[in-house]
Amino acid sequence: MQYPAVHAQNLTKHYTRVRAVDGLNLRVPQGAVYGFLGRNGAGKTTTIKMLMGLTRPTGGTVRVLGGEWQKDRLAILRRVAFVDESKLLYGSLTAIQLMAFNRSFYHTWSDDAAKRYAALLEVPLDQPLRKLSQGNRTKVALLLALAQGAELLVLDEPTTGLDPVSVAALLHILTDQNRSEGRSIFFSSHQLSEVEQIAGWVGIVNDGKLLIEAPSERIREDFRLVEAVVSAAPDPPQGAEVISARRTDNRWRFVVGRHADRFAEQLRSAGAIVEVSSLDLRELFLELVGKRQEQCTRGNAGSTPARVL
Amino acid sequence: MYAWKCWFDTRSRFVTLLVLCAVLLALSVVPAALVHTAHGWVLVRGGTPSRVARVWGIAAGSGLVVWGTFVMSLVGLVLGSSGMPGDCNRETIYFLLTRPRRRGYFVWTGFAVGAGETLAITSLGVLAAFLMLVYLTGRVYTWRFFGVIPIFGVGTLVVYGQTFLLGILSRSTQDGITYSLGLFLAEVSLPVAVNRFWNVHAPSFLQLMADPRWLFGHGVHFPIYGVLGWSLVALSCPVVAQWVFARIQL
Numbered sequence: 001m002q003y004p005a006v007h008a009q010n011l012t013k014h015y016t017r018v019r020a021v022d023g024l025n026l027r028v029p030q031g032a033v034y035g036f037l038g039r040n041g042a043g044k045t046t047t048i049k050m051l052m053g054l055t056r057p058t059g060g061t062v063r064v065l066g067g068e069w070q071k072d073r074l075a076i077l078r079r080v081a082f083v084d085e086s087k088l089l090y091g092s093l094t095a096i097q098l099m100a101f102n103r104s105f106y107h108t109w110s111d112d113a114a115k116r117y118a119a120l121l122e123v124p125l126d127q128p129l130r131k132l133s134q135g136n137r138t139k140v141a142l143l144l145a146l147a148q149g150a151e152l153l154v155l156d157e158p159t160t161g162l163d164p165v166s167v168a169a170l171l172h173i174l175t176d177q178n179r180s181e182g183r184s185i186f187f188s189s190h191q192l193s194e195v196e197q198i199a200g201w202v203g204i205v206n207d208g209k210l211l212i213e214a215p216s217e218r219i220r221e222d223f224r225l226v227e228a229v230v231s232a233a234p235d236p237p238q239g240a241e242v243i244s245a246r247r248t249d250n251r252w253r254f255v256v257g258r259h260a261d262r263f264a265e266q267l268r269s270a271g272a273i274v275e276v277s278s279l280d281l282r283e284l285f286l287e288l289v290g291k292r293q294e295q296c297t298r299g300n301a302g303s304t305p306a307r308v309l
Numbered sequence: 310m311y312a313w314k315c316w317f318d319t320r321s322r323f324v325t326l327l328v329l330c331a332v333l334l335a336l337s338v339v340p341a342a343l344v345h346t347a348h349g350w351v352l353v354r355g356g357t358p359s360r361v362a363r364v365w366g367i368a369a370g371s372g373l374v375v376w377g378t379f380v381m382s383l384v385g386l387v388l389g390s391s392g393m394p395g396d397c398n399r400e401t402i403y404f405l406l407t408r409p410r411r412r413g414y415f416v417w418t419g420f421a422v423g424a425g426e427t428l429a430i431t432s433l434g435v436l437a438a439f440l441m442l443v444y445l446t447g448r449v450y451t452w453r454f455f456g457v458i459p460i461f462g463v464g465t466l467v468v469y470g471q472t473f474l475l476g477i478l479s480r481s482t483q484d485g486i487t488y489s490l491g492l493f494l495a496e497v498s499l500p501v502a503v504n505r506f507w508n509v510h511a512p513s514f515l516q517l518m519a520d521p522r523w524l525f526g527h528g529v530h531f532p533i534y535g536v537l538g539w540s541l542v543a544l545s546c547p548v549v550a551q552w553v554f555a556r557i558q559l
Contacts, residue, residue: 049559054403054406054407054559055558055559056558074409074410074411075409077407077409078409080407082407084400084404084407086400086403088399088400088401089401090314090318090396090401092317093314093317097317100310101310101311101313101314104310105310105410106409141404
């Protein structure tokens with residue numbers, strides 16, 4: 001049966017005074033590498049905690065590998081590898097002891113893979129973790145997840161604290177795991193270049209809401225920044241997908257996900273001076289979650305989180 | 310494997326406590342064999358049967374009670390805050406809770422390892438005291454002395470269990486120790502206060518230790534119901550801990 005690796009619908013987490021996650025819809029296809037982006041405090045880690053069954057949503061549903069946490073907790077955990085944000089493991093144990101400890105939980109564990117990844121990531125195996133640097137502890141946490149043989153890897157900021165060589169090695173391993181073994185990978189990151197490098201899908205979250213979810217290819221090919229000098233923003237034409245609209249005086253910046261040319265044409269016909277340019281992930285991210293002088297929610301801009309296929 | 314991990318984390322504390330308790334409990338019975346002479350206190354070994362009985366009685370009724378209470382609280386507090394509650398304390402809880410095992414497995418495994426260690430420490434401590442008494446009096450006065458093991462054992466388990474539970478409840482081993490120490494002091498002092506001011510008999514596990522008449526027979530039986538009752542109190546701690554741990558949200 002084909003089901004998404006992760007499927008969250010209207011996911012909500014409210015604390016007493018904070019709406020950490022607010023009606024988030026997310027779908028990670030099987031076999032995808034999904035980069036989950038957002039600023040500090042955007043709701044990434046809370047979302048990941050809910051995806052991993054570590055905190056109960058206030059509302060909405062989560063299905064991981066087709067299972068629900070309340071009913072299928074152990075079955076899901078057998079098939080999912082998770083590296084949390086802190087990456088804190090037992091300081092008294094060495095990496096070898098931790099590998100032996102972790103092996104006992106998973107029949108899919110591979111000692112060969114563990115050795116291979118340990119060599120690639122240059123993990124010190126025989127020192128207690130408390131004596132290792134933060135970067136090396138992160139490597140051990142990643143090593144345990146990678147050798148687990150899981151169908152889905154959920155990694156919360158996996159490259160934090162790693163040196164550039166280790167980051168490159170990790171990205172290579174993740175790509176390899178995805179391509180050769182078909183593993184789904186869901187990871188959060190602040191490093192847009194890493195996401196751009198390996199993620200086939202991108203989700204951008206801000207203030208607990210998913211602003212966009214789209215294949216990277218679509219972002220490169222279809223997403224456009226439309227800048228216009230116009231007195232008032234027009235309604236977008238049928239089919240055009242205005243994801244965000246920002247205004248400084250009479251100068252507008254629209255991020256358009258589909259039929260940007262059609263939208264630009266309409267603006268021109270209304271007498272506007274229009275400029276259309278392509279967007280890379282960094283520019284898109286800054287347009288969507290950067291500080292806004294004025295936000296327009298006219299048309300379909302800023303409405304329900306966009307899933308762009 | 311989690312049992313191995315709990316043992317690995319606590320093994321140095323276990324060995325330290327084992328040695329410390331064996332030495333303390335062995336030394337705790339020595340004052341019973343001291344005799345006051347013109348030259349001061351002198352250690353006298355052996356003696357008449359009545360003296361031997363008195364030495365064993367004093368040793369069981371005072372020295373062991375005082376030092377046993379200290380050992381009980383020390384072992385219970387130290388081991389109760391190690392192992393599994395320590396895993397809740399640190400952010401390592403993320404790792405633990407994402408392993409494919411029922412949460413109750415971690416609670417009961419962690420509790421069992423620590424409980425085994427507490428019982429081993431108290432047993433060997435009492436054995437050390439027994440051997441010291443045999444050395445001091447030159448004979449085994451009564452094998453019933455080993456009845457002290459379940460009494461000490463259950464007392465230690467109560468302190469261990471409550472520290473274990475409070476460590477998980479507060480998700481902080483430090484807070485667990487503080488609350489447990491407070492609770493232990495209340496358990497020790499409240500029954501005495503209630504008895505003195507209101508003449509009401511409140512159960513206390515220290516009473517099990519403070520009255521060693523069963524050691525000599527004389528129609529006084531081993532406090533089996535007291536031991537069983539306090540065992541249930543100790544075992545209720547992991548039950549509550551399991552309930553709490555199963556509902557922990559991060």
